[in-house]
Amino acid sequence: MExxxxxxxxxxxxxxxxxxxLLNAGRLPEANTLFDQVVAKTPxxxxxxxxxxxxxxxxxxxWRLGRIPLALELxxxxxxxxxxxxxxxxxxxxTLASLGYLLEGIGHRRAxxxxxxxxxxxxxxxxDPDVLAGALQRLGGTLNFRAMDGPVSAAEPIFREARAYLxxxxxxxxxxxxxxxxxxxxxxSLAGLGELDAAExxxxxxxxxxxxxxxxxxxxVGNWVLSVVCRARGDLVRSxxxxxxxxxxxxxxxxxxxxxxxxxxxxxxxxxxxDAVGESTALRRSVTATTKAVETLQEGLGQALEQRRIAVQxxxxxxxxxxxxxxxxxxxxxxxLGLERTAPGLLARTVGRGRxxxxxxxxxxxFKGVNDVAGHAAGDAALREIAKLxxxxxxxxDLVARWAGDEFVVLLGDTSDDRHAGPAVAERIRAAxxxxxxTIMLGGTRRPTVSIGVAAGPGSLDKLFAAADIALYRAKRxxxxxxxxxxxxxxxxxxxxx
Numbered sequence: 001m002e003x004x005x006x007x008x009x010x011x012x013x014x015x016x017x018x019x020x021x022l023l024n025a026g027r028l029p030e031a032n033t034l035f036d037q038v039v040a041k042t043p044x045x046x047x048x049x050x051x052x053x054x055x056x057x058x059x060x061x062x063w064r065l066g067r068i069p070l071a072l073e074l075x076x077x078x079x080x081x082x083x084x085x086x087x088x089x090x091x092x093x094x095t096l097a098s099l100g101y102l103l104e105g106i107g108h109r110r111a112x113x114x115x116x117x118x119x120x121x122x123x124x125x126x127x128d129p130d131v132l133a134g135a136l137q138r139l140g141g142t143l144n145f146r147a148m149d150g151p152v153s154a155a156e157p158i159f160r161e162a163r164a165y166l167x168x169x170x171x172x173x174x175x176x177x178x179x180x181x182x183x184x185x186x187x188x189s190l191a192g193l194g195e196l197d198a199a200e201x202x203x204x205x206x207x208x209x210x211x212x213x214x215x216x217x218x219x220x221v222g223n224w225v226l227s228v229v230c231r232a233r234g235d236l237v238r239s240x241x242x243x244x245x246x247x248x249x250x251x252x253x254x255x256x257x258x259x260x261x262x263x264x265x266x267x268x269x270x271x272x273x274x275d276a277v278g279e280s281t282a283l284r285r286s287v288t289a290t291t292k293a294v295e296t297l298q299e300g301l302g303q304a305l306e307q308r309r310i311a312v313q314x315x316x317x318x319x320x321x322x323x324x325x326x327x328x329x330x331x332x333x334x335x336x337l338g339l340e341r342t343a344p345g346l347l348a349r350t351v352g353r354g355r356x357x358x359x360x361x362x363x364x365x366x367f368k369g370v371n372d373v374a375g376h377a378a379g380d381a382a383l384r385e386i387a388k389l390x391x392x393x394x395x396x397x398d399l400v401a402r403w404a405g406d407e408f409v410v411l412l413g414d415t416s417d418d419r420h421a422g423p424a425v426a427e428r429i430r431a432a433x434x435x436x437x438x439t440i441m442l443g444g445t446r447r448p449t450v451s452i453g454v455a456a457g458p459g460s461l462d463k464l465f466a467a468a469d470i471a472l473y474r475a476k477r478x479x480x481x482x483x484x485x486x487x488x489x490x491x492x493x494x495x496x497x498x
Contacts, residue, residue, distance in 0.1 A: 012057050012094070013038065020177070023064050024217040026252035032065055039070075049091035056098040063105060064254055075102055090131040093123035097135040104142055105257050116142055120165070129172040136169035137178055141185040145261070147192055159192035180209050184221035191228045200229045217258075220249030224262050227269070236273045243269055328402040330380055331387035339401035339409055343461040346399055346411055351458050357411065358422030358456045361468035362390070362429060364406035365449045365480040374445040381441055382448055386433060393428045409465070426452040426483045434481060449481035456485075 015038045022031035039058055055074050062071035100115035116139040123132040143162035147155040166186040173179045187202035203225035210218025227242035243266035250259040270276075326338030334342065350357045364386060371379040383406065390400050390408055397413030410429075412421055430450055438447040453472025455464050471486035478484065 012054060013041070015041075016054065016057060016061070019061050021215070023061065024177070024253055025214045026216045026249075028065070028254055031061075035061055035065060039074075049089050049095055053091045053094040053098065056095050056102065060098055060102055060105075063102065066254065071102075075099070088122065088125045090123070090126045090128035093119050093126050093128070093131045093135055096122060097131075097138050100142070101138050104145075109146075113139075113142060113146070130178070133169040133172040133182065134178045136165045136172075137181045137185060140166035140169065140189065141181065144185055144188045144192065148261075155192060159189050163189040163193065177213075177215065180206055180213070180215060180218040181221075183209070184218055184225065187222075187225045188228065191225055191232065194232075196229050196232055199225060203229065216249045216253045217255065220246050220253065220255070220258060220262070223249065224258075224265070227265065231269055231272075236269055240266065240269045240273065240275070331384050331402050333387050333390075333408070334399065334401040336401070336403055339399065339403070339411075340461065342399055343411055346413055347458075347461065347464075350413065356456050357458065357464065358425070358454065359461075359464035359468045360410040360412070360422055360426045360429070361403075361453045361455075361465065361472050362386075362408040362410065362426075362450050363452075363472055363476070365451055366446055367406040367448060369446055370442065370448055374442050378442055378445070382438070385436070385438075385441065386448070386450070389432045389436060390429060393425065393432050398425075411461075411464075422454040422456055423483060423485050426454045430481065430483055451475040451480045452483045454483060454485045 015034065019031050019035050019038065022028075022034065035058075039062075059071045059074035062068075062074055096115050096119035100112045100119055102112075103109075103115060104112035116135070119135040120132070120139055123135040126132075140162040143158050143165070147158035147162065150158070163186065166182050166189060169182045170179070170186065173182070183202055184206040187199045187206060190196075190202065191199035203222045206218050206225070207222030210216070210222060223242045224246035227239045227246060230236070230239035230242060243262060246262040247259060247266055250262050326334060326341055328335040328338075347357050364383070367379065367382075370382055383402075386408070387400075387402065390410065394400055394410055395413065399409075399411040399413065401409045401411075403409045410425065412425060430452055433448065433450045436447075438445075442448075451472060453468040453470065453475055455467030455471060457464060457467065459467075467486045471484040474486075475482045475484040
């Protein structure tokens with residue numbers, strides 16, 4: 001076999017091209033083995049579009065090899081949302097054309113055609129003739145299939161559009177896989193337009209080049225077009241022979257799309273000949289191709305959905321673990337980590353609304369005595385109760401956290417009355433704890449109270465905490481069960497409510 005070493009248009013590594021050549025030669029085991037070696041490699045220094053082009057091309061190879069879950073995974077990984085401005089790189093055009101080809105193969109036909117047209121548009125802007133030729137070949141070939149699948153009355157303009165794209169592509173390259181693809185597709189457009197002599201000549205050329213390069217894909221397409229030509233001329237016997245050869249070659253290269261098309265055409269020829277056995281055989285091959293395509297697609301989608309479910313579940317568990325790590329298990333409040341994660345955003349939003357942030361630092365008085373006399377279980381229950389009181393006296397958008405041990409922090413989320421909000425909330429918290437009935441929970445043990453330090457300002461959490469800590473120290477030294485503000489606020493102003 002003569003090796004076709006001419007590089008394929010686009011940023012596709014040489015080994016990937018060899019896999020495609022092996023597939024088209026019908027050497028599936030070798031293609032599978034080599035594919036395993038190259039699939040994990042990404043070209044060094046590739047930009048995002050080059051990487052996408054390689055991944056989507058590998059998705060097509062995986063699809064051809066029947067490895068559907070991997071094909072879907074590679075296609076999903078290779079897909080990158082388009083920028084608001086249309087990309088202009090050759091790699092982007094190649095990626096779009098490959099995605100369009102893959103979507104056509106799995107039945108997303110409208111999206112496929114849109115992507116293929118966009119690929120041609122991007123390739124024109126990119127100015128790379130090889131990439132443009134490849135995009136034109138895929139768009140023209142897809143339009144041929146649309147012309148054949150639609151009503152006869154609508155076929156001619158679609159064939160003409162395909163012909164224009166394919167003839168343009170043929171001016172850009174003169175050898176290699178893309179060139180043979182252009183010739184094969186163009187010969188089918190010509191046959192569809194009734195130019196049978198030109199179609200026959202081009203199909204024979206496609207076959208000859210394919211045999212020289214060991215390209216069974218080109219041989220298969222050439223036989224198919226010659227079958228179409230013979231059928232149009234009324235030579236049904238030869239048409240049946242050529243169509244049968246096309247089907248056999250499509251089976252050898254494991255191209256389900258070609259196999260389905262060619263076997264259906266073979267069945268139609270057999271019907272015209274009154275060959276019920278041949279029709280039945282062709283239809284069985286068509287059904288086999290359809291069943292295989294549907295089953296592998298269903299299997300692939302099922303596995304892809306299961307992988308997606310597992311990924312979502314893992315993401316949810318990770319989020320739950322992250323949330324758990326930021327929450328105090330005893331009180332259910334945010335812990336120190338949760339406070340440090342959330343506080344910067346809350347402070348920024350408060351300042352952004354033109355408000356002054358307030359931090360309220362709460363320390364439980366005489367808590368060691370509660371633990372010593374009533375026991376640690378009672379102490380834990382008291383902390384949970386204080387946490388409930390804190391939540392009750394704060395608003396939903398306030399951040400309430402257990403800092404450490406018997407210390408709590410409140411960051412106020414909405415301070416409509418900037419001057420008095422912090423001290424007013426602190427006083428409500430102090431009074432709620434002081435007036436709470438602790439008898440059932442602690443019996444005759446000295447009931448807990450709280451000392452509170454309050455600070456305001458546009459600074460960071462650390463600065464607010466340091467200022468509130470100074471105020472808390474004054475509250476402790478001043479006799480406990482009291483509120484202090486730093487910098488100090490006159491006593492007469494603490495009565496204003498929030």
